[in-house]
Amino acid sequence: MLNQKKLPQQAPIHSGYGPRTTAQEALGNxxxxxxxxxITGGYSGLGLETTRVLAEAGATVIVPARTREKAEAALKGLPNIELETxxxxxxxxxxxxxxRFIASRRPLHLLINAAGIMAVPLKHDARGFxxxxxxxxxxxFQLAAGLWPALKKANGARVISLSSRGHRMSDIDFADLHYxxxxxxxxxxxxxxxxxxALFAVELDKRGTADNIRAFAVHPGTIVTDLARHLSDEELKAMGALDEQGQRRIMEYNNETKTIPEGAATIVWCATSEQLAGKGGVYCENVDxxxxxxxxxxxxxVRPWAxxxxxxxxxxxxxxxxxxTKF
Structure with missing residues (x-):
């Protein structure tokens, strides 16, 4: 049983923001x-909106991509972008x-892990994972471990781990992780x-606090993006994400369903807000x-197991x- 008294920071701070806050509003001036x-996944969906907001505020944003042509098209016209592989x-x-990044000898102030896959058919990689x-x-995990020296060099870095309300569907099955x-x-x-x-943010924050590296897990909300590309029309219809013409659409607005600018708000808030100074290792949603x-x-x-x-x-x-990999 999780002792909630050991997690005093996992409680709302009443930030003044909410489910309709956009990423631009969360950043402010x-x-x-x-x-x-x-920003992994920084050329699509929530990652792209996060990239845009941070880059237009003056940050140098490095966007690594598997498909450079797709990333180039999505990022065209944005300032301060470096495209990587x-x-x-x-x-x-x-x-x-x-x-390549470590060789540049630059600090890394923000690592935003926004890339991911969802509800794909069973597949194992070459290692059996x-x-x-x-x-x-x-x-x-491997990426953050390798970038640790650059995060330390920033003397005030934040690592954002894109979790999801989907964590409620399963705890970690340590007996058979890989099915x-x-x-x-x-x-x-x-x-x-x-x-x-979410658990990654908990432990990374514990290990990184002494080096002024803080970590946050984020649930952005439910947004119809390319992440849902493996879902069938029947599944999308059951979610309310298809209109009568069979086109993908934003579902009826509530505190959970959001536009992409609203979905990116909690990511940007966790990455930049002074309201979170001295905090970390927490799971955030609705910009709080x-x-x-x-x-x-x-x-x-957030459920206790996460x-x-x-x-x-x-x-x-x-x-x-x-x-x-060792940190």
Whole structure:
């Protein structure tokens, strides 16, 4: 049982923002000149909006991409952009990207891990790792480990881990992470990876605080983006994400469903807000720190297993073992 008294920071601070806040509004008038950010998935959906807002505020934004042509088209016209090559499912590609950045001798002020896959068919990589867990968690774990010297050099870095309310669909199954023995469920696999993203922020913040590196997990809301490309029309219709003509659409607005600018707001807030100075290791949504809610509660918030310090430490040790990476 999670002792909530050990997690005093996992409670709303009543930021003054809310579900309709946009990324631009969450940033305010901050000047990010001189700041350097790396945003995985920074050329699509929420990542692209985050890239735009930070770059137009003066930050140098490095956007690594698997498909350079797609990224070039999406980022055309934005200032302060550096396009790079990276495949989060390929450990050699991650190492090569890290080496290139470290060789530049620059600090890294913001690492925003926004890339990911959702509800894909069962697939294992060359190491035998299930694709959601390998891409959404292990790829970003290896990336952050390699970039650690640059994060320390920033003397005030933040690492943003894009989790999801989908974490409610599964805790970490340490006995069979990669679906070698249990029946595959694409939503449970996605949920497990999103729980891993949240736990990553918990443990990274604990380890990074002494070097002035803070970490945050973010649930952006439910937004119809390219992340849903593997969902069938029937699944999208059940979610209310298809109109009568069969076109993808924004669902009826509420505190959960958002536009892309609204969905990127919590990411930008966690990356830049002075309201979070001295804080970290927390799960955020609707531009505030989320409440802890019971496992079966219909309400939003973070489930206890996604912020459990013991699980975070166990996942960290296992991730080091699986990737052969040490921070």
């Amino acid at each position: 901050q000047d990010l000149s001189g700041k350097i950010a790396i 990276l495949d989060l499912s390929d450990p050699r590609s991650i190492d090569a990207f890290v080496q 299930e694709s959601h867990f390998a891409t959404n968690h292990l790829g970003h 070698h023995h249990r029946a595959y469920d694409k939503w449970a696999a996605y949920g497990q990876s999103k729980t891993a993203n 720190i989320a409440e802890i809610n019971p496992v079966n509660a219909p309400t939003p918030g 912020i459990d310090p013991q699980s975070a430490e166990r996942l960290w040790a296992l991730s080091e073992e699986l990737t052969g």
